[in-house]
Ligand code: BES
């Protein structure tokens with residue numbers, strides 16, 4: 214019956230999702246403020262159309278949060294669905310094969326910024342809800358909280374959660390904002406990494422100088438900064454910041470073995486990225502390097518002359534943005550401090566160093582023995598004919614640890630994206646198949662959860 218409903222409404226579902234994808238709700242760019250709001254209003258309308266009550270566009274200091282709910286009975290369990298309607302900037306634009314906010318289907322995949330992260334996945338939940346309402350099959354109370362600042366750190370959502378504990382009372386949080394191993398190997402994410410994001414500015418002389426007149430005699434901020442960045446890893450790929458690994462929970466040999474049993478094709482992985490070899494912390498597999506180990510990466514670096522031709526200049530300044538991915542039980546504030554202290558310590562006296570912290574978030578591990586996890590697992594068995602494999606993802610959803618801390622709630626991370634969907638990259642896409650089977654699996658989750 215559900216399958217039938219999805220099939221006969223498939224075109225409309227996709228048309229509506231396309232309308233949402235056409236709204237450039239880039240939360241990081243103030244020029245898109247009105248668009249971000251438009252996307253929130255779109256979600257409001259679709260929740261209302263699907264039959265939600267108390268739908269509200271909740272103002273924050275930043276972009277609005279959309280809330281809506283449907284209560285069927287006080288004795289039924291309550292599921293709080295979280296997702297985000299904001300998207301990453303589409304840059305670099307010239308690398309897109311079709312414009313980022315003009316969705317198209319190619320090879321069975323929807324190409325658009327946000328198609329997978331996270332509009333496409335949020336929309337599965339709205340359509341799953343619509344289907345259950347239309348077919349009179351809703352067996353759980355539902356609350357929706359869809360925000361517009363996930364990609365910029367969810368600061369205002371944190372405040373909203375603290376101020377709305379009563380309204381957000383639930384039995385579990387359900388999120389689709391992660392990836393599957395593959396369509397052949399369904400999986401449920403049980404771990405997310407935390408994040409500490411830093412920016413460093415190195416200043417040498419008070420102005421750009423002629424690199425012939427002064428070169429060799431005055432510290433070059435680019436040279437100095439490059440050396441400092443390079444020194445953050447040792448020859449074994451370990452991060453050299455003192456204390457960085459102190460709180461890292463090491464997995465038992467048995468748990469590591471289990472983690473590595475997940476299907477992973479290194480040859481395919483390298484082929485997809487067009488690289489000859491992988492690189493990372495010595496003694497750990499690729500699955501471990503992205504799942505259970507903390508890392509440090511430069512995300513952007515600039516300084517000096519980057520225009521056409523050659524300009525002989527010794528720059529006054531150089532900068533870098535650095536992200537550190539964290540694992541239990543590292544604390545993002547502590548890591549931010551360790552980084553700052555270390556970076557100031559290793560700087561030569563010939564330059565001035567300014568270290569600033571951007572947003573961060575804590576890592577999270579979700580239980581596999583909860584009723585909700587079992588319901589999600591049963592849903593995969595019912596719809597996919599296979600039990601899902603628990604995996605640890607490398608990305609971050611900082612609000613998950615906050616849900617636990619503030620609301621005491623565990624999360625089920627039932628994502629339907631694929632690592633190859635190019636989220637945050639040019640040509641982000643999302644399989645139509647993933648979208649449709651996601652809706653079906655979500656409906657099945659509610660059926661199983663209400664019976665637990
Ligand atoms: N949906 C992603 C996180 C994600 C992606 C988790 C793939 C697991 C697998 C989310 O939208 C995201 O991009 N988060 C940011 C963190 C945020 C604080 C900017 C990230 O991971 O960089």
Ligand code: MN
Pocket residue numbers: 297330331363390
């Ligand atoms: Mn996301």
Ligand code: MN
Pocket residue numbers: 301330364636637
């Ligand atoms: Mn994202």
